[in-house]
Amino acid sequence: MITDDGMLVPDNEMHLQFRSVSENEAFARVAVAAFVSQLDPTMEELTELKTAVSEAVTNAIIHGYENTYGEVRVSCAIWNGVVEIEIEDDGKGIEDVELARQPLWTSRPELERSGMGITIMESFVDELMIESAPGRGTRIRMRKTIASSTKPIGQA
Amino acid sequence: MTGITKVRSLSTVAFETLGSGGKGVFTMPVETTVVDGILLVRLAGELDHHAVESIRQDIETGLESVRHRGLVLSFRGIDFMDSSGLGLILGRYRSVKEHKGRMALCEVNTTLSKLFELSGILKILPVFESEQAAILALKEA
Ligand SMILES: Nc1ncnc2c1ncn2[C@@H]1O[C@H](COP(=O)(O)OP(=O)(O)OP(=O)(O)O)[C@@H](O)[C@H]1O
Ligand SMILES: [Mg+2]
Numbered sequence: 001m002i003t004d005d006g007m008l009v010p011d012n013e014m015h016l017q018f019r020s021v022s023e024n025e026a027f028a029r030v031a032v033a034a035f036v037s038q039l040d041p042t043m044e045e046l047t048e049l050k051t052a053v054s055e056a057v058t059n060a061i062i063h064g065y066e067n068t069y070g071e072v073r074v075s076c077a078i079w080n081g082v083v084e085i086e087i088e089d090d091g092k093g094i095e096d097v098e099l100a101r102q103p104l105w106t107s108r109p110e111l112e113r114s115g116m117g118i119t120i121m122e123s124f125v126d127e128l129m130i131e132s133a134p135g136r137g138t139r140i141r142m143r144k145t146i147a148s149s150t151k152p153i154g155q156a
Numbered sequence: 157m158t159g160i161t162k163v164r165s166l167s168t169v170a171f172e173t174l175g176s177g178g179k180g181v182f183t184m185p186v187e188t189t190v191v192d193g194i195l196l197v198r199l200a201g202e203l204d205h206h207a208v209e210s211i212r213q214d215i216e217t218g219l220e221s222v223r224h225r226g227l228v229l230s231f232r233g234i235d236f237m238d239s240s241g242l243g244l245i246l247g248r249y250r251s252v253k254e255h256k257g258r259m260a261l262c263e264v265n266t267t268l269s270k271l272f273e274l275s276g277i278l279k280i281l282p283v284f285e286s287e288q289a290a291i292l293a294l295k296e297a
Contacts, residue, residue, distance in 0.1 A: 050236065116275045
């Protein structure tokens with residue numbers, strides 16, 4: 001939407017910031033699902049978004065911070081029926097993003113990781129962008145169109 | 157001390173309001189039974205990284221009691237699962253196979269099937285509609 005002074009802003013947005021502990025995996029996906037509910041998504045769309053968020057937050061905790069103290073940030077914006085979610089950590093970063101995107105590739109097989117997280121994210125959202133550099137953290141951006149949402153939030 | 161307790165119960169309420177249905181966000185109940193020498197595990201609640209950490213050991217302990225002969229995982233009570241659940245399944249598959257035992261899955265809904273398909277689990281593990289069918293199949297093997 002366009003504000004009174006002519007700025008292009010999302011129809012709605014929210015930001016979360018939390019500690020890198022595994023309890024917050026459920027917190028983050030449930031919070032995002034509750035926020036997105038205003039677009040009246042189907043159960044399937046909601047489950048897909050929850051799963052994608054869970055994957056990204058879990059990766060931040062396990063791989064980004066390797067289960068040590070850190071901050072994870074999640075933001076969520078709605079642009080005319082499109083949900084845009086960012087999940088960000090200041091952890092160790094990814095050396096080779098192309099390799100990380102390969103199905104079944106994991107750097108931590110000893111933790112019983114299956115290397116499917118990024119593949120699941122890719123198949124459950126419309127667009128997935130990964131920005132990462134060693135020592136500089138990781139930012140995942142995903143976009144998904146919610147089919148039922150025809151009119152922008154905040155308009156009658 | 158009372159302050160801490162209060163905050164805790166408040167956040168639990170908030171979670172339940174947000175749609176977990178009040179079921180097992182903080183605890184992941186797992187029911188294990190032995191049927192004809194085969195370990196039947198009824199998974200319930202949300203199978204994510206947080207939940208999987210404690211449940212892995214429960215299953216392994218159960219497997220030892222049946223000497224890894226057979227394992228059936230039932231997904232009937234699962235409300236949510238991500239790749240951490242896939243890791244749990246594949247990890248148990250490895251440990252059962254190592255002991256020359258057999259394993260099957262059952263009561264899998266369409267959302268879960270999608271994850272199993274993506275990860276190739278459907279190619280290595282049989283899926284049955286009911287617990288009885290899964291147990292029978294392992295017994296006859
Ligand atoms: N936030 C992150 N920080 C650092 N490394 C990451 C991050 N996210 C992903 N990676 C790297 O990318 C690899 C692939 O991630 P992906 O989620 O696909 O698999 P996984 O987490 O290893 O296994 P699974 O998700 O199936 O449990 C990881 O093993 C890790 O090396
Ligand atoms: Mg992962």
